[in-house]
Amino acid sequence: MKFSDITGHNNTIESLRELVDSDHIPHAILLGGQEGIGKMRLARAFTNYLYCMNRQNGDSCGKCPACLQNEHHNNPDVHFIFPRTGAKQKSTDMFLPQWNEFIDKHSFMPKEEWARAIDAGNTVPVIYRNDANEISRTAVLSSFAYRYKTYIIWMPEKMQPECANALLKLLEEPYPDTLFILVSNAPGQLLPTIFSRTQRFNMKPLTDDEVCKILTSEGMAYPEAQEIAALSEGNMIKAYDMAGEGGEMKEFSGYFIQMMRLCYAQNAASIRMLSDVIAAFGREKTARYLAYCARMTRESFINNLKVPQLNAMTRGEADFSVKFSPFINNRNVERIMSEIQRAHDDVLRNGNGRLVMFDFMLKIMMLLRK
Numbered sequence: 001m002k003f004s005d006i007t008g009h010n011n012t013i014e015s016l017r018e019l020v021d022s023d024h025i026p027h028a029i030l031l032g033g034q035e036g037i038g039k040m041r042l043a044r045a046f047t048n049y050l051y052c053m054n055r056q057n058g059d060s061c062g063k064c065p066a067c068l069q070n071e072h073h074n075n076p077d078v079h080f081i082f083p084r085t086g087a088k089q090k091s092t093d094m095f096l097p098q099w100n101e102f103i104d105k106h107s108f109m110p111k112e113e114w115a116r117a118i119d120a121g122n123t124v125p126v127i128y129r130n131d132a133n134e135i136s137r138t139a140v141l142s143s144f145a146y147r148y149k150t151y152i153i154w155m156p157e158k159m160q161p162e163c164a165n166a167l168l169k170l171l172e173e174p175y176p177d178t179l180f181i182l183v184s185n186a187p188g189q190l191l192p193t194i195f196s197r198t199q200r201f202n203m204k205p206l207t208d209d210e211v212c213k214i215l216t217s218e219g220m221a222y223p224e225a226q227e228i229a230a231l232s233e234g235n236m237i238k239a240y241d242m243a244g245e246g247g248e249m250k251e252f253s254g255y256f257i258q259m260m261r262l263c264y265a266q267n268a269a270s271i272r273m274l275s276d277v278i279a280a281f282g283r284e285k286t287a288r289y290l291a292y293c294a295r296m297t298r299e300s301f302i303n304n305l306k307v308p309q310l311n312a313m314t315r316g317e318a319d320f321s322v323k324f325s326p327f328i329n330n331r332n333v334e335r336i337m338s339e340i341q342r343a344h345d346d347v348l349r350n351g352n353g354r355l356v357m358f359d360f361m362l363k364i365m366m367l368l369r370k
């Protein structure tokens with residue numbers, strides 16, 4: 001992981017680079033912000049830059065022994081601490097094989113995926129007192145091979161209180177060659193005394209363009225990437241969820257096609273059932289579905305204008321839209337859009353989802369015939 005692998009967060013990268021370049025490494029750095037924005041990726045890129053023996057153009061080289069050790073997870077001076085399950089006698093080391101695979105495969109750190117990787121079941125992983133003991137034990141030793149020992153703590157908000165207190169002691173009397181990097185989804189939940197001893201970087205959600213850039217760089221077609229980005233709230237974990245096999249986009253697309261067919265056929269009984277199914281998504285997801293309906297309606301209308309460059313649809317959506325677009329026209333498009341908007345607002349305003357959706361679909365049914 002290099003700085004050049006990071007999308008967005010330019011100011012934070014600049015500040016972190018400056019810490020290394022000016023040789024002013026604090027004892028503790030806190031990278032805070034919502035999940036799915038790449039905080040751990042940045043922590044790793046920073047660590048690589050710190051250890052790299054041949055820094056080039058403000059980035060790590062990726063080739064020197066330190067870079068290779070970091071990339072292969074065998075730098076003896078870099079330690080990861082993370083929430084885990086298990087009897088307290090277990091040590092974090094036991095989970096390292098899963099951990100190394102996890103951070104390589106899921107570098108945006110979906111915590112549900114981590115819980116699955118360690119078979120957490122219904123147990124919420126935490127950071128145990130034992131883990132802090134392990135830090136204390138190794139922190140007193142000098143570093144093995146490099147100038148610094150680094151402890152990267154993922155989700156420090158999951159530290160048990162005894163663990164947090166032990167970490168606080170270490171931060172109060174730091175060893176000169178020891179650096180802590182706290183990677184937190186919820187910095188507000190940290191002990192204020194820990195919080196105040198860190199140099200803090202408040203990382204923002206990714207922009208839509210940044211999410212889109214990451215998705216297209218991984219091979220996704222532009223229209224789909226753009227749409228997912230718009231709904232991702234700057235969170236790559238959400239974006240991957242939506243994009244995945246059986247993801248939300250495919251699900252929504254299926255329901256949208258079904259809904260429009262039933263509305264056109266004026267099949268009120270089936271419409272009733274479908275509105276129940278969609279309302280059962282829960283408020284937030286129903287609202288996302290309605291946002292999806294707005295996009296598809298807009299796209300279908302644009303289809304009529306026969307200017308393909310204006311369209312932003314996946315191939316499957318486009319196939320349906322070609323057949324569907326004649327039913328969206330100058331006479332009804334505005335009212336359909338405003339009905340979608342109204343249903344969207346009503347659902348979020350705690351309206352009865354089943355009634356809102358049924359009423360909405362009946363209106364669409366009438367408007368399609370206009």
Ligand SMILES: [Zn+2]
Nearest residue numbers: 052061064067
């Ligand atoms: Zn290097």
